[in-house]
Amino acid sequence: MVSTRGIGSTRRTFLTVTGAAAALALAGNLPEIEPARAAAPSSGRPRDPFTLGVASGDPLPDAVVIWTRLAPRPLERFGGMDYRPVPVQWQVAEDERFSRIVKEGVAEARPEASHAVHVDVRGLRPWREYWYRFRAHGQLSPVGRTKTAPAPDAAIPELSLAFASCQAWWEGWYTAHADLAARQHDLVVFLGDYIYEFGIDRGVRPHSGEDYVTRETVTLDEYRNRYASYRMDPDLQAAHASAPWVVTMDDHEVINNWADEAHPSAPPAQFLVRRANAFRAYWEHMPLRAAQQPQGPDLQLYRRFRYGKLAEFSVLDTRQYRSDQAYGDGSKPPGPETKDPARTLTGDAQEKWLLDGWAASRSRWNVLAQQNALARLDVQDGAGVVVPMDTWDGYEASRSRVLGGARDRNVRNLVSIGGDLHRSVASDLRLDFDDPDSPAVGTEFVGTSISSGLDGMDLDPGGATLLKENPHIKYCNFQRGYVSCSVTPERWISDFRVVDKVTVPNGTVSTRAKLLVEDGRPEIQTL
Template identity: 70%
Template sequence: MTSRPAPPPAFTAATRRRFLTVTGAAAALALSGALPGTGPASALTTARPVDDPFTLGVASGDPLPDGVVLWTRLAPDPLDPFGGMDRRTYPVQWEVATDERFGRVVRRGTTRVGPEFGHTAHVDVRGLKPWREYFYRFRCGGFISPVGRTRTAPSPEQLVPRMSLAFASCQAIWEGWYTAHRDLASRRHDVVLFLGDYIYEFGNDRGIRPGDGEEHNTRQAVTLDDYRRRYATYKLDPDLQAAHASAPWIVVLDDHEVVDNWAGPHAGSTPPAEFLVRRANALRAYWEHMPLRAPQLPQGPDMRLHRRLRYGRLAEFSMLDTRQYRDDQANGDGTKAPNAATADPARSLLGFPQERWLLDGLTASPARWNVLGHQTAITLLDTVSGPDVAVPMDTWDGYSASRDRLLGGIAARGIRNVVSLAGDLHRSVVSDLALDFHDPDSRVVATEFVGTSITSGRDGQDLDAGGQVLLDENPHMRFGNFKRGYVSCEITPELWLSDFRVCDKVTVPDGTVSSRAVFAVENGVAAVQQA
């Protein structure tokens, strides 16, 4: 278990009270489990919503062999901080069936949703069968939700012959249409990994979609009200709803779910005491809108997000958190030459407890493929031509001792078939992960696939000037692409295939998606090759 970092001494009760007076109508919820001033009024009611409460769709997540989390939120007026619901608790019925028409319902029940969590439902359904497709829906009053499709994980001893997964990240809504999500939904994967930047916290009044200039989209999200409204804005998109409804999701967050390039209790020049209140607001809204279990419920500004999910003996997913426990970025952030600060062994991207948790879990894994689901590239990213080197301080390059401990630990412990899946860069990158990136003969111990963004960066191009520099200066890098899209993977016991799906345009609503390149990793061979 990773211990939670203690808030800095400046985060006193008086400080907390001061910030709660200025952070919006729902702000106190992020720091306590009860809504102030509701009292007995939040008792269970038999009243019915007068309008469709399922405007934000449905989702499922974190599959187990016998269960899955089902999610929805009652929000007849989704851009209202409370979704247009009153401050009462409502019964919501749920059903799970083996067929899309619900002719064979295998599980059903009722959950209570209330204002303290924005009328969100997180139903941890158990008693299902391993490696089965199921369908689910919700009812509230006279309204029925859209139908979602989900799938349980295989049993622990099962080596399934094949599974499919998709991974994606970075979906700034004002930058484009969710064409990639539409394609992802049509392929009905067994599971989807979303690796961060589900929303963007900063405001933008130069978007390409209708309504992007509305006031709630142009200001920065700081309060719980703001973050709830921002999630609702994103979740109203029909292609994103379809992607959620097509398969169970396993999610982790990155920086923009809170604020750009935050690190532990640090966020630019904002005093830590002030930032931790904002972080609590952001994490609370994140949990409310994702298909996560109760153990992931934030406790103030802290959220246990790193976790493992097994898919029998075929794959094990180690989902990482590279934000809450990291040391602050070296050298004032940005892109700089590596130096003693970036190589300092006392600094960590994951925090030392999570580093141990990761290596110990990889060592004990019985799975054929050991998958890291996380936020940003492990690979060396030299961004300048010639003999000089400049790397991003926010990626693993800014914490090279952490990277050395991870890759060195994989080699020393004999861990096989490690595949790193990441996002953040707004470009596709395929790399061999070697013990020494500066030595072309160094041993390759893992493979990395970095997926591009869903929309962030707008249309992009096949290979931009920055991408060409990356390919020229980083011989361990096998592929680069600057289009928008996602990655669809097919996994068997002997072969991993990653299909880089790219959009021709995201600045128009009717773009097309095609396969740009497919890369393969063979069982027992860390180096990647084009299929």
């Protein structure tokens, strides 16, 4: 097992074992497949440099990050750009026609960041819609819509929120993203598995047998190409352009089921180089602040956002600090290892940050935005209990400290939102999942995947088992989609939007269920 309490020694080993290349990674100048050199100059009419669209994220009452990446040939090395800095003009306006520009400037798209641009636009007004765009090489980008957070003491009447996860490009079309974009939420939260690192044979989409999709991602160039292949999708671009996003990663942004410095694919020192490559490409393609820029294999991803008096979002990182999975991973009966208080899903520092934040919160709704299911998932039909070791079930003491900490701090209206399962699961969060009469301290909505898992069905055998064996689970569905939420001081409504088919374009999106949580009443009701 890998301890999360002595990571400094492993970092030193990482430097010692991997030498100069690792030192570059730790400094943020990551090793490439080959020495960097200028791309061949283009000829003829200039190509569109904004093939990957625009995005915004991490909204504050007076600020938001706006993002783009210059990539006229997105699947070529450095996106087809020359290896030199490029000035990029940016504008933020109060109207879509840009007749009322409130902020503008010039950013530098640098080759070592693959010509990505992150502008932390400050001096904006709270709880306002804005539009933004970029100009480079004489061409304008698409226009994006964003919205700042409310002032900390504002009493806003409603928050429109969407959350999503798990979008394996080769397994389906992004019809759910098109629907999400059309709704123009105040905020979108993406809970991990933005890309998949797998090497595959081919998928359901045209061109899904190409090398940039089928090759497993290990190097920085390969991770960059994987993000570019996803970012080229027009529905994903529309979803990014429709609202500010708050993002966190799960496992597939690096490799399946990684845990801190441990993965069976490589020794820790070698794995950390891969992790540094993955983190760098992730930051380059997400609307994140400079504070989230990785330092080699380290990325400060957990953070908090407040939406006036209405809601506070605690965004977790449940990969970077966790103990290795118990009993060799997979689904197993719980035992002494899953109950070991020395094992953690969040690491000590993040757990303390979470509980201290809850103790200070005065928000009506306290949202835990994290990667998978906090509720217990007994997946065995009949006698006995079998649970997945990669979720909170494999870290029972960690879960007990979080749920018990919420109770002890009188956290108001705890709502966990999660992903990872490729199915929708809605649960009451109880202090003791073995006792149906145990007090509920919150509720949880786990959203299904955008496309991972192909079309699915309304209720598969796995979902039927979950409903039968887990009385705290109130709803299951195994189709693709996302969750659109309306949050007011009196109630939280989760609208589970599902797609009939993702294996063909232009599927039909509909509401499968509307689930309600009332203020001060931690139990899920069906509307």
